[in-house]
Amino acid sequence: MANGNDYSGGGGAQMGPQDEQAYIAYLKQTFAQLPNDISLILFSRQGQQDIFSEANRKVIRAFRELTDKINFREFDLNHKEAQKYQVDLPSTLLIAPDRYHIRWIGAPVGEEGRTFLETLLLVGMGKSHLNEQSAKIIRNIDTPRDIKVFVSPSCPYCPQQAVNAVKAAIENPEMISLELIDIQCSPELAEQYAAHSVPQTFVNDMMIAMGAQPEELFASSVDKLEQQTIFIPDNDAELVELDVLIVGGGPAGLTAGIYTARSGLNTAIVERAALGGQVATTPIVENYPGFTSVGGKTLVDIMVSHALEYVQIFQGEEVIEVEIGFPIKVTTTRRRFETKTLLIATGATYKHLGIPGEDRLAGRGVSYCSTCDGPLFKGKQVIMVGGGNSAVTEALHLHNIGVSVTLVHRRDTLRAQEFLSKQLVENKIPVIWNTEVKEILGQERVEAVKLLNNKSGETSTMETNGVFIAIGYEPAVGLANKFGIELNDDGYIKQDGRHRTNIPGVYSAGDVEGGFKQIVTAAGQGSEAAIVIFEDLINPYWKQKKAV
Numbered sequence: 001m002a003n004g005n006d007y008s009g010g011g012g013a014q015m016g017p018q019d020e021q022a023y024i025a026y027l028k029q030t031f032a033q034l035p036n037d038i039s040l041i042l043f044s045r046q047g048q049q050d051i052f053s054e055a056n057r058k059v060i061r062a063f064r065e066l067t068d069k070i071n072f073r074e075f076d077l078n079h080k081e082a083q084k085y086q087v088d089l090p091s092t093l094l095i096a097p098d099r100y101h102i103r104w105i106g107a108p109v110g111e112e113g114r115t116f117l118e119t120l121l122l123v124g125m126g127k128s129h130l131n132e133q134s135a136k137i138i139r140n141i142d143t144p145r146d147i148k149v150f151v152s153p154s155c156p157y158c159p160q161q162a163v164n165a166v167k168a169a170i171e172n173p174e175m176i177s178l179e180l181i182d183i184q185c186s187p188e189l190a191e192q193y194a195a196h197s198v199p200q201t202f203v204n205d206m207m208i209a210m211g212a213q214p215e216e217l218f219a220s221s222v223d224k225l226e227q228q229t230i231f232i233p234d235n236d237a238e239l240v241e242l243d244v245l246i247v248g249g250g251p252a253g254l255t256a257g258i259y260t261a262r263s264g265l266n267t268a269i270v271e272r273a274a275l276g277g278q279v280a281t282t283p284i285v286e287n288y289p290g291f292t293s294v295g296g297k298t299l300v301d302i303m304v305s306h307a308l309e310y311v312q313i314f315q316g317e318e319v320i321e322v323e324i325g326f327p328i329k330v331t332t333t334r335r336r337f338e339t340k341t342l343l344i345a346t347g348a349t350y351k352h353l354g355i356p357g358e359d360r361l362a363g364r365g366v367s368y369c370s371t372c373d374g375p376l377f378k379g380k381q382v383i384m385v386g387g388g389n390s391a392v393t394e395a396l397h398l399h400n401i402g403v404s405v406t407l408v409h410r411r412d413t414l415r416a417q418e419f420l421s422k423q424l425v426e427n428k429i430p431v432i433w434n435t436e437v438k439e440i441l442g443q444e445r446v447e448a449v450k451l452l453n454n455k456s457g458e459t460s461t462m463e464t465n466g467v468f469i470a471i472g473y474e475p476a477v478g479l480a481n482k483f484g485i486e487l488n489d490d491g492y493i494k495q496d497g498r499h500r501t502n503i504p505g506v507y508s509a510g511d512v513e514g515g516f517k518q519i520v521t522a523a524g525q526g527s528e529a530a531i532v533i534f535e536d537l538i539n540p541y542w543k544q545k546k547a548v
């Protein structure tokens with residue numbers, strides 16, 4: 001199973017019937033080895049239709065077919081057990097309340113199925129599986145911490161943060177209580193905390209993180225009751241020796257990993273957030289060969305399962321230091337690497353509009369991820385800013401899940417492919433042309449936007465519940481900048497046409513070095529870089545240069 005250090009793929013990958021049978025057999029065997037029974041108590045309003053309680057029953061039924069270790073009871077919210085555990089919201093699931101304070105408000109479906117499986121296994125083992133450094137921080141907490149993590153089933157970033165919190169609750173049950181809250185099941189609670197994006201984490205009612213954190217940063221944020229951004233591991237942290245270390249688990253990094261490992265090079269991939277990069281949050285991909293139409297997350301799961309056949313993936317840890325030399329020394333939030341070569345495949349991050357209100361209202365109605373946050377706006381009015389493939393794909397996604405969306409574009413023609421643009425018209429999604437968003441307005445949450453028609457010069461205010469922004473990406477060169485990798489004039493990593501950077505032994509691939517920025521081209525860049533690395537390790541160009 002995934003223990004937070006290594007990624008086990010999980011749930012969504014497509015499996016053939018034989019693989020599925022093997023996976024079920026593996027799960028049965030894993031559950032059979034657990035030393036503890038797992039008690040689950042669901043509180044619902046009996047006699048009332050409630051999709052979340054029904055989903056809980058179905059998921060739990062499926063798990064009980066795998067193991068007899070799960071004891072399941074269900075009570076009405078009026079039952080005295082509800083008072084005993086102070087439960088007042090329907091579809092609240094208590095997990096092993098005899099030992100821990102972990103409650104799930106909602107149902108463990110979609111991406112959260114991964115969290116649920118991992119929670120059951122950890123509870124069954126009676127171990128947090130935090131790494132030693134995070135465990136030390138959590139164990140030393142000696143005053144109560146009430147953690148709330150807002151999640152949604154469509155958010156690929158959420159399981160990482162939810163599992164961090166579950167582990168903390170298992171490590172220190174005397175001091176730590178946890179509520180995992182599906183934002184759609186309890187919109188009132190989300191509203192109370194003004195949590196309009198996921199994942200968002202509160203401890204003792206203070207927000208400590210917007211987004212998923214590496215485990216160590218989560219642990220120190222819970223300890224210090226405010227967001228921590230730097231964690232330096234102990235000097236005696238595990239040392240891993242490699243031929244190739246790949247930073248970034250998107251299509252470029254995953255493909256490179258498959259290639260280098262198959263060439264016999266000892267390879268690992270480090271990814272600080274969700275595997276798959278931008279693809280993981282792309283609602284639908286229709287131009288990746290072999291798939292006429294596939295969910296971005298599904299495509300990622302397939303790629304990750306494939307990569308895991310060959311290469312170890314360290315997910316949820318961030319590179320904090322790189323020391324150039326032979327070998328190259330890399331420190332992450334969790335361990336140290338000594339590697340002959342380093343491949344930077346850190347991808348790109350979404351561009352900001354840079355207008356007043358944007359940062360202040362981020363997570364309060366301003367969003368860059370329609371897959372994660374779209375469901376929170378069902379039945380509401382939002383705008384989507386941008387005119388490229390991302391903006392149109394995401395506008396269509398929002399429309400399809402019942403959000404009333406208007407596209408706002410600064411010119412009078414779209415940059416998006418015609419195939420996508422046509423669908424906007426077919427779905428009658430309104431477009432406001434030649435218009436720029438100048439300010440996002442609202443106190444606690446987005447209430448309106450100020451618009452400027454750049455043809456007529458007219459300004460107006462439009463009421464809206466949300467502002468989704470999809471105006472392109474910027475290369476994620478923070479790490480490259482830290483240790484002196486040269487960039488080109490456009491801010492991408494400068495490479496020699498064979499993915500070699502200015503630093504011997506350091507390579508780049510994917511969106512961080514520019515190019516056409518398609519999934520298929522990123523995968524192609526990853527494979528090219530891997531082949532060059534293989535050739536260079538046989539015949540190092542940096543040694544040839546020295547000899548001249």
Ligand code: NAP
Binds near residue numbers: 391414473
């Ligand atoms: P993009 O193609 O660069 O388009 C960005 C859009 O945002 C453009 O329409 C641009 O307007 C607008 N924009 C940029 N800065 C702005 C600002 N400050 N204010 C208002 N509008 C602004 O970015 P993308 O759509 O994210 O796509 C990125 C890459 O991923 C592309 O290569 C794309 O092909 C690929 N992609 C492919 C798919 C697919 O094939 N299904 C899906 C998603 C992304 P102008 O048009 O006026 O410049």
